[in-house]
Amino acid sequence: MSADHTRDPCPIVVLSDFGGAFAMGVIGGCVWHGIKGFRNSPYGERVTGALSVVKTRAPVVGGNFGVWGGLFSAFDCSVKAVRKREDAWNAVIAGFFTGGALAIRGGWRHTRNSAITCACLLGCFEGVGVLMQKVMAQPQQNIYGDAPMSA
Known part of the structure; x- marks a missing residue:
């Protein structure tokens, strides 16, 4: 890509x-x-x-x-x-680093937990985004069916 x-x-x-x-x-x-x-x-x-x-x-x-x-x-x-690359994993990895960087003053345990939490949260956001793209990309089905042909 x-x-x-x-x-x-x-x-x-x-x-x-x-x-x-x-x-x-x-x-x-x-x-x-x-x-x-x-x-x-x-x-x-x-x-x-x-x-x-x-x-x-x-x-x-x-x-x-x-x-x-x-x-x-x-x-x-x-x-x-x-x-x-330009994919969903970039946001998850960046979220991991962001959560860890913001919590670094709290010690290693707090840094680890915040990094994992932030990565999981952004993974959920990316998953919902991918799911919404797939739902919106599906072709719309005709609810009423085909119109009857008149002779």
């Missing part, structure tokens, strides 16, 4: 994925912490409490998502360069 030359080079892809993951994390953090801050604030201060929590916690969640997305993309590009 030849490399896809229509895609941006890997350094640009890594930065783009970092930004996309950061944006997803900030949006999700705004929703999650906004609801949480609203519910945990006193009755008269709910909106103020929600905004306060969103301002403090949403950027943190966005940063965490961004670091994960950037590391995963960097490892994915590295694995593609080493293997010279």
Whole structure:
């Protein structure tokens, strides 16, 4: 399989994925912490409490998502360069390295467990993606059968 030359080079892809993951994390953090801050604030201060929590916690969640997305993309590009293939195993291997790299400060046991968990999670994502492609690729069958011919 030849490399896809229509895609941006890997350094640009890594930065783009970092930004996309950061944006997803900030949006999700705004929703999650906004609801949480609203519910945990006193009755008269709910909106103020929600905004306060969103301002403090949403950027943190966005940063965490961004670091994960950037590391995963960097490892994915590295694995593609080493293997010279473009398949589902690249994501699983990159997920293994990403989970391990993010947990390295917790010790070897935590690193191993996080790497295996992240690889299994990405393996499930890739499996669902392959399954969905196969389901969508099957020809659609006519539910009503052939139309009767009139003479």
